[in-house]
Amino acid sequence: MPRQLELQSVSVNYGDVVAAKDISFGLGAGEIGCLLGPSGCGKTTLLRAIAGFEPVSAGSISLHGELISSPSHNVPPEQRRVGMVFQDFALFPHLSIEDNVGFGLRTLARRERRRRVEELLELVGLGDFHARFPHELSGGQQQRVALARALAPEPEIILLDEPFSSLDSALRETLAVEVRALLKARNVTAVLVTHDQHEAFAMADSITLLNEGEIVQSDSAYNLYHHPRTRFAAAFIGDGALLTLTAADDKQWLPEIGLSPDSETGHPEPGALVQVLVRPEDVVYDPQSRVQLTVLRRAFRGAEFLYTLALPDGQQVQCLASSQVDVATGEALPVRFNQRHIVLL
Numbered sequence: 001m002p003r004q005l006e007l008q009s010v011s012v013n014y015g016d017v018v019a020a021k022d023i024s025f026g027l028g029a030g031e032i033g034c035l036l037g038p039s040g041c042g043k044t045t046l047l048r049a050i051a052g053f054e055p056v057s058a059g060s061i062s063l064h065g066e067l068i069s070s071p072s073h074n075v076p077p078e079q080r081r082v083g084m085v086f087q088d089f090a091l092f093p094h095l096s097i098e099d100n101v102g103f104g105l106r107t108l109a110r111r112e113r114r115r116r117v118e119e120l121l122e123l124v125g126l127g128d129f130h131a132r133f134p135h136e137l138s139g140g141q142q143q144r145v146a147l148a149r150a151l152a153p154e155p156e157i158i159l160l161d162e163p164f165s166s167l168d169s170a171l172r173e174t175l176a177v178e179v180r181a182l183l184k185a186r187n188v189t190a191v192l193v194t195h196d197q198h199e200a201f202a203m204a205d206s207i208t209l210l211n212e213g214e215i216v217q218s219d220s221a222y223n224l225y226h227h228p229r230t231r232f233a234a235a236f237i238g239d240g241a242l243l244t245l246t247a248a249d250d251k252q253w254l255p256e257i258g259l260s261p262d263s264e265t266g267h268p269e270p271g272a273l274v275q276v277l278v279r280p281e282d283v284v285y286d287p288q289s290r291v292q293l294t295v296l297r298r299a300f301r302g303a304e305f306l307y308t309l310a311l312p313d314g315q316q317v318q319c320l321a322s323s324q325v326d327v328a329t330g331e332a333l334p335v336r337f338n339q340r341h342i343v344l345l
């Protein structure tokens, strides 16, 4: 059975600028995918190509098995059955919430249209707001109306371009979780574009990390965080220090941090340089540990201190420790490295 959305080796150029290069990914029905990456990496370009606003210069895009984009074939946007929610989600200010949601349903009989609008407003938790106008709603409520409006014509797929970026960060994450539940409840396939990993983690089943128009890693959120395959992925996702260390011998090959080889880490040759990604939560305060690192800085985070620690060679790692662990700058903090979570690159 064809997948709901399939991009095969898609490239998009703007004149000489290659905005997206050789991009392949697909989504099954009801799956939520995310294009994640820094500004200018080509996320919006790909979304616009899926919507039909940008022609592809190579490769193909299919929706439910039907070719919609290739260099020689371009189904116009209005015939694609693609719903969109954009960053500025402009609702029509002079239309009521009900009329905003029903906007794409003008061909339906009035009763049917009304039923569909009511159902969608209930779904997004705004059943009582149908007669209000956009300016009478909060930012989060307006965004939910925009989603209801995009879902109303029952598109094959919905595209969300930084849909929560105008909201504050606490609301953003809550809404991302809510919207995920809404999409899942209706088995809607969706592509989310964001540069915010928390949003991506909260919403997506699979994440395609992009950099400079190319795919860095397509994976689950868990794997991107715990098993990044490149330096870029390691640095972009989460906090962490990338250490360069020398393997010492077979038994204890990174003595600076008390690491020893195991089946996961393998056995690099003694003397080999090894790159290790260490997350702050994997450097654990342990009064029994022989590894004692000097405290360079510490920042109070309420329940925790975030310590910045120096290895003997000057490289730095961070450690999250309970704020009851009160060690001053310049003193030594005994720590253990949680080896299970340390990533070797």
Ligand SMILES: Nc1ncnc2c1ncn2[C@@H]1O[C@H](COP(=O)(O)OP(=O)(O)OP(=O)(O)O)[C@@H](O)[C@H]1O
Pocket (backbone or CB within 6 Å): 014, 017, 018, 019, 037, 038, 039, 040, 041, 042, 043, 044, 045, 046, 195
């Ligand atoms: N109309 C255009 N003409 C020429 N170059 C463009 C055009 N639109 C985008 N670009 C370039 O293509 C690249 C990808 O842009 P795109 O907007 O897809 O990035 P993005 O990842 O969505 O970035 P952001 O997160 O900042 O929105 C950038 O280098 C950008 O400067």
